[in-house]
Amino acid sequence: MSKLAKKDGRNWLLYLLYVRNEPEECLRLIEEILKETNDRNDFASYIKGLILRSRGQIPQSLDLFRWSQKLNPFSVEMVKQVGRCLYLQGRTKASIEVYEEALKLCPDDWEIYHFKGLCHTNRNEIEDAMDSFRAANLIQKHDATFMQLGEVYARKEDYKSAIDTYLEALEFSPENPELLTTLGLLYLRLSENLKAFQYLGNALTLDATNQKALLATGSIIQDRSDHDAALLKYRIIAAHNPNSAQLWNNIGMCFFGKSKNVAAIACLKKAQYLDPFEWIIAYNLGIVHLSTQQYASSFHYFNAAISLNPYFATSYMYLAMALSSLGDIENACNAYEKALSMEEDFLIFLNYSLTLCNYGRKERAVQMYMKFQEIFDKLDAASKELDQDVQEKRRLLSKALGVQ
Known part of the structure; x- marks a missing residue:
């Protein structure tokens, strides 16, 4: 506090009111002090800036921090707060310049490097962001910096480095549920469900109501078709x-997995109401309506899913199935064909062959069918036995087309 403030007998009271989260009383005292000192108490201006920024009044807080910086030009704290305000305004280039200025005053402050890394991340300057986060960790290790560095590696699709970063963070902070959850989600993204389940379970041991961990754990359980156990997680x-x-x-x-289609549609429509631009919800609504032979509705939802995410080949396959059921073979x-141009998946070839055979x-x-067979034969035995519906379609098509 003494580094920031000009001497004033009430600075201690000002600080006490701020840390006790009494903003109104704090602001009243600030105005009184600033009036008496002709706005020349840098600490009072600094605290007022923090309060205004917490209320979303970024431009006003920036003006106060700049004024405090003029009153106390050698305070690195003032410079850092100016940089933070510029970052929150989206002025990342200006913010980086301010943090460079702060480094001249204090070259071993991890926070400066951390926020500089955030600015570079927002500007998609990946290498510069990684350099800043690494420099921050060399000065002082912080969970937040490890999290950001891992996120940058994941953005680069360097998942091994991201995992190594999170594992290093866990050595430093082994009981951080957010780190454990993030690592679990990354393993889940890489389809390493066993490791994902392990880390997510550890996160839930530390924080039983961690929503991300519960949702991810429920998803893994749901993928194993244990729908009742998954629903217990979702209830929490x-x-x-x-x-x-x-x-x-x-x-x-x-509910769809339990063949309760009415309940499934009701829940999915609630999800769509809450987030109408999430393509997977529209896709799942299409799946449920297709299974209940509501082909017009199914077409509508698959069309919506494709509008929101035109890069998922399976959406086009199911759209084709809805169209064929509506009699629009062309x-x-x-x-x-659009689905196959994106991904030559055996399931697309199989359903395409079935549709053509029906017409x-x-x-x-x-x-x-021959292209389906070529890809299917390369699958391991476990994958071949996984989906009985595929096996049944294969048997029927083979018989109808007179091929082996």
Whole structure:
């Protein structure tokens, strides 16, 4: 406090009111002090800037920090607060310049490097961001810096380095549920469900109501078709965050897995109401309506999902299935071709062949079936036995087309 303040007998009281979170009384005292000192108490201006920034009044707080900096030009704290305000305004280039100025005053402050790294991250200057976060950690290790550095590695799709960063962070802070959850989610993204489950479970041991960990754990359990156990996890989240679109999406698909289609649609529509621009919700609504033979509704939802995310090949496959069920074979074929142009998946070839066979286009159906067979034969035995529906379709098509 003494580094920031000009001598005033009430600075201690000002500081006490601020840390006790009594902003109104604090502001009253600040105005009194500033009036008496003709606005020349840098500490009072500094505290007022912090209060205004916490209320979202960024431009006003920036003016106060700049004035405090003029009153106390050798205070690195003032310079850091100016940089922070510029960052919050989205003026990241100016913020970086201010943090460079702060480093001249204090070259071994981890916070300066950390926030400089945040600025570079927002500007998508990945290498500079990593250099700043590494420099921050060399000075002083902080969970927040490890989290940001891991996030930058993940953005680069360097998942091994991201995992190594989070594991190093856990050595420093082994009981941080946020770190454990983030690491679990990263393993889940890499389809290493066993490791994901382990770290998410550790996170829940430390924080039983951690919503991210509960949602991810529920998803893993749901993938194993244990829908009742997954719903128990989701019930805990619903008690704390009932307006989560992802939660209701997952609940909806649990009910779908239990063949409770009316409940599934109700939950998915609630999820869509909460987040109308989330493509996976529209996609799942399409799946449920397709399974209940509501083909027009299914077409509508798959079309919406594609509008929101045109890069998911399976959406085009299911759109084609809805179109073929509505009798529009030409557009169905176009949708299948679009799906195959994005990904040559055995399931797309199989359904394409089935649609062509149903419409009497046997020659083209045989071509698609042979391509399906070529990819399917390369799968391991466990994958082949995984989906009985695929095996049944394969058997029926093989018999209908007269091929092995």
